[in-house]
Amino acid sequence: MQGCAYVDGTFITPEDAKISIFDWGFLHSDATYDVAHVWQGRFFRLDDHLARFEASLAALHLDPGLDRAGMREVMHECVRRAGLKDAYVEVLCTRGRPAPGSRDPRTCTNRFMAFAIPFVWIADPAKQRAGIDMIVGTPQRIPASSVDPRVKNYHWLDFVLGLFEAYGRGGETVVLTDGAGHLTEGPGFNVFVVKDGVVATPAAGVLEGVSRRTVIELARAAGLPVQVRAVAVDELRGADEVFLSSTGGGVIPIHSVDGVPVAGRARGSFGPVSERLQAAYWALHDDPRYGEPVRY
Ligand code: PLP
Numbered sequence: 534m535q536g537c538a539y540v541d542g543t544f545i546t547p548e549d550a551k552i553s554i555f556d557w558g559f560l561h562s563d564a565t566y567d568v569a570h571v572w573q574g575r576f577f578r579l580d581d582h583l584a585r586f587e588a589s590l591a592a593l594h595l596d597p598g599l600d601r602a603g604m605r606e607v608m609h610e611c612v613r614r615a616g617l618k619d620a621y622v623e624v625l626c627t628r629g630r631p632a633p634g635s636r637d638p639r640t641c642t643n644r645f646m647a648f649a650i651p652f653v654w655i656a657d658p659a660k661q662r663a664g665i666d667m668i669v670g671t672p673q674r675i676p677a678s679s680v681d682p683r684v685k686n687y688h689w690l691d692f693v694l695g696l697f698e699a700y701g702r703g704g705e706t707v708v709l710t711d712g713a714g715h716l717t718e719g720p721g722f723n724v725f726v727v728k729d730g731v732v733a734t735p736a737a738g739v740l741e742g743v744s745r746r747t748v749i750e751l752a753r754a755a756g757l758p759v760q761v762r763a764v765a766v767d768e769l770r771g772a773d774e775v776f777l778s779s780t781g782g783g784v785i786p787i788h789s790v791d792g793v794p795v796a797g798r799a800r801g802s803f804g805p806v807s808e809r810l811q812a813a814y815w816a817l818h819d820d821p822r823y824g825e826p827v828r829y
Pocket of ligand 1: 743
C-alpha cells in the first residue's frame with residue numbers, strides 16, 4: 534500500500550503501523566482523530582482541520598504531545614515521504630494504556646499518530662456521476678448528550694449497522710436520525726436538502742464538517758439562502774435536491790432516498806444547486822487562501 538505513517542515518533546510504512554490491543558483507543562474507542570485532504574499537491578483548509586482536532590483533543594482530555602506546528606509538520610512529512618499528490622491524511626490520538634493495575638484514565642500515556650494514504654472517496658467519481666442511493670437507517674445516531682458528535686470519534690456501530698441495513702435494502706449508504714424525526718448525519722458525511730432554492734442542513738447532532746462549512750460559505754457567496762436548523766426526515770422525501778458533504782469527495786449528489794429518486798430525476802441527472810456547489814467546491818481548491826502547498 535502506498536503511503537506513510539507516523540507512530541511513536543517514527544515515520545514507517547502503512548503495513549508497519551500498529552498499536553497495542555491494550556491501548557484504550559482500541560479497547561474502548563477512546564480516541565479522537567481528524568482527516569484532511571491533499572488535492573493536486575496542496576492541503577485544503579488544513580488550519581480548520583487542525584483547529585477542530587485541537588478542540589476534540591481538549592474535550593477528551595487528550596494530549597498529543599505536539600503543538601499545532603508539530604502536528605502540521607508530521608502531516609506534511611507523511612505526504613512528502615509517501616510522494617502523494619492527492620491524499621487522505623489522518624491525525625489521531627489514542628488514550629494509550631493506564632498504569633499497571635489502574636483503571637484511571639489520567640494515568641494513561643496518550644499516543645499521537647498520523648498517516649497519509651492515496652485519496653479516499655466516500656463514493657468514487659463514476660459512482661458520483663451515477664448518484665448515490667441512500668436509505669434512512671433504523672439505528673438512532675448516538676445522542677449528542679452521550680457522545681458529542683462535534684468531537685470527531687470512532688463510535689461508528691450505529692453507522693456500521695446502518696450500512697448493513699442499506700446494503701440489505703439495495704442502497705449504498707445510510708443517514709441516521711435523532712430518533713425524534715430529524716436528520717443527523719451518515720458514515721463520513723453531513724447531509725443537505727434543497728427546496729425551492731433554499732439550502733438546509735441539520736444544526737445539531739452532527740460533526741461540524743469542514744466540507745459542510747465550505748458548502749455553507751459557497752452557497753451564501755452564491756446568494757443562496759442557507760438554513761442551519763433541525764431538518765425533518767420528511768423533508769428528504771419532498772426535496773428538490775439532496776446531497777452529502779465530506780472531505781472524502783466534497784459535494785456528492787444523492788440519486789434516491791429509500792428507493793425513490795429525488796424529485797423523480799433520471800439516474801445521473803442532478804439539480805442545479807448540487808451541480809453548482811460541486812463545481813464551486815473543487816474550484817475553491819485553486820484558491821491560495823484555502824490551500825497550503827505540501828513541502829515535498
Ligand atoms: N460526519 C461524520 C460522522 C464524519 O465522520 C465526517 C467525516 O469523516 C463528516 C460528517 C464530514 O466532515 P468533513 O467535511 O470535515 O470531512
